[in-house]
Amino acid sequence: MASIQEVAREAGVSTATVSRVINNHPFVSDKSRQSVEKAIRKLNYEPNMMGRNLRTSSTNMLLVLLPSISNPFYSKILQGIQDTARRKGYYILVCETDASSEIQSFFINTAKQQLAAGIISLDPSLDLEDVLLPQLQDGYPIIQCGDSPQNDTIPYVSIDNAMAAYKAVKYLLATGHTRIALITASDDFRYATARHEGYMKALAESGIQPREEWISRGEVDYEGGRLAMQKLLTLDELPTAVFAIGDIMAIGALKAIREAGLHTPSDIAVIGFDNIPFSNMTTPTLTTVSQPMYDMGCSAAQMMIDKLNQKEKTIKSLILSHELIIRESTEL
């Protein structure tokens, strides 16, 4: 691999001039510029990132933390992050946080080692402020994406989860349902509690007393949704509709309903949340609240890069819009 030295020698100029050309600095004569460009082409030269980054004590890599790469919600956000980052010349380092427990120290080192210029976390269960921030340099840029953080000192990109859930349940109420159950997860996730709130608010507005037994909890996956639905199916008086806080859980619920010999939506209507691609491939297709996953990723990356380029002093949180998508799992 050619170095800047060799290019300089080939072009008959100093390394400083080569550097100026590479970095598009003004005050380089056309003559020098051309001979440098010729030398670069001839030697197939590409600046060594380690040298550059060491010298400038900066990097063009961003660290993305996410619970699971194979979860379609997170992978869609990651797609947005990576597209935007690449377009701006940034690389993405991916780190899966669910995998093991030494993860924390591993990714904190990434920052301490000056490998990554900033961190975008998609992990809703990571305590960014109390655990992560104190270990990082002051002012180290960090953004939460896909949920709001526990405390509002960390900037984030998300949607209005309470409002979205409220609208979903309002829709069920408007189509005549009154016995509406909720399938949710542990209260550790901010988005889960927000959607729970929206559910409660919608019921309250309609004067419906929410019953304790209508709240069924499970892991945020297919089996979790299936088991949570099975619990609901043991009730004496069955709900006529279910709002699940995530599509994967909703899809598990669809399965449980079918296994019980009941039909969706005629016996029990189901609404999910996220609008993952697969929600449109189920039988019946799933009514859901669409989150702009890809856009959330793009926005988070853009915000991070603006901050790194000092375009923005501080990062301001961003609330993107959501949309209720009505499909077969709720219409009669």
Next chain:
Amino acid sequence: MASIQEVAREAGVSTATVSRVINNHPFVSDKSRQSVEKAIRKLNYEPNMMGRNLRTSSTNMLLVLLPSISNPFYSKILQGIQDTARRKGYYILVCETDASSEIQSFFINTAKQQLAAGIISLDPSLDLEDVLLPQLQDGYPIIQCGDSPQNDTIPYVSIDNAMAAYKAVKYLLATGHTRIALITASDDFRYATARHEGYMKALAESGIQPREEWISRGEVDYEGGRLAMQKLLTLDELPTAVFAIGDIMAIGALKAIREAGLHTPSDIAVIGFDNIPFSNMTTPTLTTVSQPMYDMGCSAAQMMIDKLNQKEKTIKSLILSHELIIRESTEL
């Protein structure tokens, strides 16, 4: 961020000694080692990767090329790669190749810039040998994962696709089907042609003349599978079974069958390929050939790291085992 200089000063030794401690070199007195370790803790020191990598002209980053992060097949492999890499102290740079056309130059630069120590490609349509290799330094490590390359000079991790397809179709034949259609993709993908071959071989063995009209092609996605199935449904004599070369296409086929008012498996049985998580969540659940996606990723990463550590001179290709998983879409 503390540097090695500051640690050396704090510990009252030279930077060389600190370096020896960091890198677990022998010939350091217990006394020195302890005072260095104490200083490291006190200053919260972590070696700067740019400095280290520049000096050693090596890196602990691997570049992974994949068509789409949100495709569950690739994201599951990526998960295996990333898990294994992290455990060995390597970082993963992710690059989505479907996104745009400047991609090629972008990732080739990653190698030229000495950013990544090696490349693992999950992209079956990338011409690694003729396009990528010539632009890289001689001996630059590269592995294909999830498919075999066009020419066998690039080491790869895959399964025996022809055999797997053969067994899938054999199973359909054994359960009494004789009119078996194939839903496949363009012949640009090695895995697609291999599975096509397996299909042909199984039919030939049973003395069945494969009909041209039974081969239906489409994009490797849900819509592609759906459209390919719709084409098959226009035939005068319908097939009684369909083998799709990917689960996503198979799921699209299930949809088309249902839309035509027919039932799976009673009217038309369906077999997919890959065993992505969703194949077990469809209605009916999908019979499929299981690829060890996660393991393929782990193996590719391990092979790459062994090569980088000079444990292996050359990388040997690896064929992992597959398995036919029988679910509801084929049983009567």
Next chain:
DNA sequence: GTGAAAGCGCTAACAT
């Protein structure tokens, strides 16, 4: 407009 030279943080000869 251009070049000389310092130095980013680290490792590895080499010297002691």
Next chain:
DNA sequence: ATGTTAGCGCTTTCAC
């Protein structure tokens, strides 16, 4: 067993 020193490739003052 430890320290001195050179230098990886680059950018950026500073001097001309």
